[in-house]
Amino acid sequence: MSRYNSIEEINRDLKKLKLQQAIASEELKNVQYQLKKDLRPMRLLLDAFSSVKKYGILFLIKKLIR
Numbered sequence: 764m765s766r767y768n769s770i771e772e773i774n775r776d777l778k779k780l781k782l783q784q785a786i787a788s789e790e791l792k793n794v795q796y797q798l799k800k801d802l803r804p805m806r807l808l809l810d811a812f813s814s815v816k817k818y819g820i821l822f823l824i825k826k827l828i829r
Contacts, residue, residue: 767773800806 765776767776
C-alpha cells in the first residue's frame, strides 16, 4: 500500500486508476463484440464446412495412398 505525501499524489493515482478501468472496460466490450461475431450461425456453419472439407481431403488422400 502506498503512502501519500500530498493530495496531488492521491488525485494522480485516482486518475490513473480511472483510466485503467476505462481501458479494461473498452477491452471487455471488444472481446464481447468479437465473441458475438464469432458465434453467429453463419460463421459456425462456415467453420464446420471448412473443417469437413479439410478432413475430407485428408481422408481421400489416405484412400488413394492405400
